[in-house]
Amino acid sequence: MKLAAGIDIGAAATKAAVLDPLGRLLGGAVLRTGVDFGLAGARALDEALAQAEARSEDLAAVFACGYGRKNVSLATETRTEIAAHAAAAYHFFPRALTVIDIGGQDNKIIKVNDQGQRTDFKMNRKCAAGTGAFLEEMALRLDLPLERLNSLAREAEDEARLGAFCTVFTATEVLGKIREGAPLSALVKGLFRSVIKRVLEMDSIAGAVVMTGGVVAHNPYLVEMMAQELEREVLTPPQPQLAGAIGAALLALRSREQAR
Amino acid sequence: MPEAPPPIKATKKMKELMAGHFLGLDQAAREGRPKVAWCTSVGPAELLHAMGFAVYYPENHGALLGATRMATEVIPTANAAGYSPDICSYLTADVGAFLKGVTPLTQAYGIASVPKADVLVFNTNQCRDVEDWFAFYARHWNAPIVGVRSHRGLGAVQDHHVADIVAQFKDMIPTLERVSGNKFDIDRLRETVRLSKECTLRWRRVLELAARTPSPMTFFDHTIHMAPAVVLRGLPEAVEYYDLLLAEMDQRIAQGIAAVPGERHRLYWEGMPVWGRLRMLSDLLSEGRAAVVASTYCNSWIFDAFDERDPFDSMARAYLELFIVRDDEYKERYIHQWVERFGVKGVIFHDAKTCPNNSNNRYAMPQRLARSLGLSTLVLNGDLNDLRLFSDEQAKTNLEAFVEQMEELAA
Numbered sequence: 001m002k003l004a005a006g007i008d009i010g011a012a013a014t015k016a017a018v019l020d021p022l023g024r025l026l027g028g029a030v031l032r033t034g035v036d037f038g039l040a041g042a043r044a045l046d047e048a049l050a051q052a053e054a055r056s057e058d059l060a061a062v063f064a065c066g067y068g069r070k071n072v073s074l075a076t077e078t079r080t081e082i083a084a085h086a087a088a089a090y091h092f093f094p095r096a097l098t099v100i101d102i103g104g105q106d107n108k109i110i111k112v113n114d115q116g117q118r119t120d121f122k123m124n125r126k127c128a129a130g131t132g133a134f135l136e137e138m139a140l141r142l143d144l145p146l147e148r149l150n151s152l153a154r155e156a157e158d159e160a161r162l163g164a165f166c167t168v169f170t171a172t173e174v175l176g177k178i179r180e181g182a183p184l185s186a187l188v189k190g191l192f193r194s195v196i197k198r199v200l201e202m203d204s205i206a207g208a209v210v211m212t213g214g215v216v217a218h219n220p221y222l223v224e225m226m227a228q229e230l231e232r233e234v235l236t237p238p239q240p241q242l243a244g245a246i247g248a249a250l251l252a253l254r255s256r257e258q259a260r
Numbered sequence: 261m262p263e264a265p266p267p268i269k270a271t272k273k274m275k276e277l278m279a280g281h282f283l284g285l286d287q288a289a290r291e292g293r294p295k296v297a298w299c300t301s302v303g304p305a306e307l308l309h310a311m312g313f314a315v316y317y318p319e320n321h322g323a324l325l326g327a328t329r330m331a332t333e334v335i336p337t338a339n340a341a342g343y344s345p346d347i348c349s350y351l352t353a354d355v356g357a358f359l360k361g362v363t364p365l366t367q368a369y370g371i372a373s374v375p376k377a378d379v380l381v382f383n384t385n386q387c388r389d390v391e392d393w394f395a396f397y398a399r400h401w402n403a404p405i406v407g408v409r410s411h412r413g414l415g416a417v418q419d420h421h422v423a424d425i426v427a428q429f430k431d432m433i434p435t436l437e438r439v440s441g442n443k444f445d446i447d448r449l450r451e452t453v454r455l456s457k458e459c460t461l462r463w464r465r466v467l468e469l470a471a472r473t474p475s476p477m478t479f480f481d482h483t484i485h486m487a488p489a490v491v492l493r494g495l496p497e498a499v500e501y502y503d504l505l506l507a508e509m510d511q512r513i514a515q516g517i518a519a520v521p522g523e524r525h526r527l528y529w530e531g532m533p534v535w536g537r538l539r540m541l542s543d544l545l546s547e548g549r550a551a552v553v554a555s556t557y558c559n560s561w562i563f564d565a566f567d568e569r570d571p572f573d574s575m576a577r578a579y580l581e582l583f584i585v586r587d588d589e590y591k592e593r594y595i596h597q598w599v600e601r602f603g604v605k606g607v608i609f610h611d612a613k614t615c616p617n618n619s620n621n622r623y624a625m626p627q628r629l630a631r632s633l634g635l636s637t638l639v640l641n642g643d644l645n646d647l648r649l650f651s652d653e654q655a656k657t658n659l660e661a662f663v664e665q666m667e668e669l670a671a
Contacts, residue, residue, distance in 0.1 A: 106657075118664075
């Protein structure tokens with residue numbers, strides 16, 4: 001049985017997924033990217049293969065996406081992470097979609113039609129406000145482990161209003177709120193709101209909404225807040241952080257089918 | 261990948277012409293004759309040639325600073341002198357280079373500095389920044405500065421607009437006569453307008469060849485081969501150059517040579533070039549078999565209105581009819597026409613941080629065009645010169661994803 005793999009080398013994390021020919025996830029892995037993109041990709045793939053109880057010889061194709069996509073010698077082809085996230089989202093939710101991917105340093109809004117074709121996309125501009133890096137920076141300033149953000153935001157009874165666009169200025173604003181005595185939970189909820197605002201000002205939303213990416217995987221409360229903000233259901237695929245890798249693997253499968 | 265097309269042979273001639281242009285200006289500045297007039301890119305060059313000036317275009321120097329990637333090194337010097345990083349990066353690069361005492365002309369032609377201006381002549385049809393830019397040098401050299409303050413956001417160009425611009429042209433003449441030492445001669449103006457018209461006709465033909473499939477040239481080729489239309493219009497050399505280039509292009513078309521081998525996608529570029537990244541962008545799009553076949557920027561040196569029988573009126577009209585001077589409704593109609601005629605399926609809007617007048621994405625035009633023409637649009641954030649405002653990785657991902665999307669939609 002020939003399998004397909006996808007490797008998503010992001011700015012913060014590297015993800016790998018191994019799929020069977022029907023597109024079912026057999027194994028997945030998430031590692032920190034570090035400075036050696038090729039090595040990170042190889043390790044993540046090894047881990048995903050081990051979880052899938054498969055060997056590299058079982059792979060018919062390996063597609064890479066993400067910032068480090070060109071650095072993966074194992075990859076037979078590359079695609080952008082935009083194509084990969086769209087493919088994964090449509091695989092799990094086959095209908096007209098708006099995909100919101102919140103990554104380590106990039107946010108993307110991708111429009112997909114009911115045939116699964118991408119019709120439009122937007123990436124955040126040069127600024128990383130509203131991305132995973134923003135939350136990491138804020139957690140550092142607040143001396144909080146990243147894992148605590150989600151529960152703190154969820155238990156917040158109040159929400160601090162943060163107006164600044166820039167990450168550095170937001171940090172200054174947060175310090176001001178601390179001086180005013182704002183509870184930590186309210187600050188974290190305010191930071192989540194800030195992420196949502198940065199994302200929603202990128203583009204309009206149409207069709208069903210699917211959120212993917214590491215930030216969503218670790219902070220499911222952000223998805224709930226997004227649903228409240230949009231006043232509509234917001235879907236997430238299983239293992240949202242793997243969406244890029246799964247999508248790349250799906251594109252590999254599709255490419256194999258088309259080649260036949 | 262299919263084989264890259266052979267280099268365009270006329271480039272050699274163009275390089276000779278450009279060398280002659282800059283060396284001639286350098287000599288004029290050193291010897292004090294003919295007098296040197298600085299002129300904005302779409303300023304009244306015809307009038308200046310007719311008055312016997314050697315005409316220098318600082319925007320072209322700005323583009324050279326960008327293309328050689330010196331701009332990003334020298335812009336901070338202008339910023340420190342009070343010129344904001346948010347204003348035109350042609351201006352900040354040029355002023356920064358001047359303050360640092362450097363120019364790309366040294367490496368290219370062995371020229372120590374830009375030619376000192378005897379007079380500076382602007383036209384704000386591009387933007388207000390050109391006037392501030394020239395004012396810096398006017399103060400520095402205590403040189404006279406004259407210019408045209410243009411109407412902007414025009415729907416139709418009307419007679420009263422034209423009359424106003426003509427009056428402003430005529431107001432300059434006494435200063436130009438005094439500086440040049442030459443009397444204004446209407447017949448000389450007619451001749452330079454005629455030559456500009458001949459040049460523009462040929463340049464239009466060059467650009468229109470890209471309507472063929474596959475296209476023999478792309479926007480990236482055009483940004484190089486537009487140089488004679490920019491700095492030599494009004495002179496016979498520009499006309500001769502485009503005859504040479506057109507003959508070569510006819511040959512390439514007959515031989516089926518495509519600028520982008522295996523061309524699959526046809527794009528329109530709206531906005532300024534990213535001068536320091538032309539090669540990267542060109543290679544990236546070629547890899548995706550996407551040819552940028554038309555652009556607003558390179559079309560900006562098409563002046564259909566020039567008519568030597570009515571030189572002042574026709575110059576005024578030509579400079580007012582330009583895309584950049586018009587309202588959004590006109591601009592959308594214009595892009596619509598070129599998109600349809602050139603078989604374009606995608607438009608890239610370059611949002612140049614420091615050039616609002618050439619960043620037409622900012623008032624939802626991409627969304628309107630996508631709706632009305634059913635084509636794909638992409639906004640690429642960057643800048644014409646300041647590479648601090650351009651992210652290579654983001655640009656690559658955006659363009660690759662855009663080509664992927666066009667491929668998906670074409671399938």
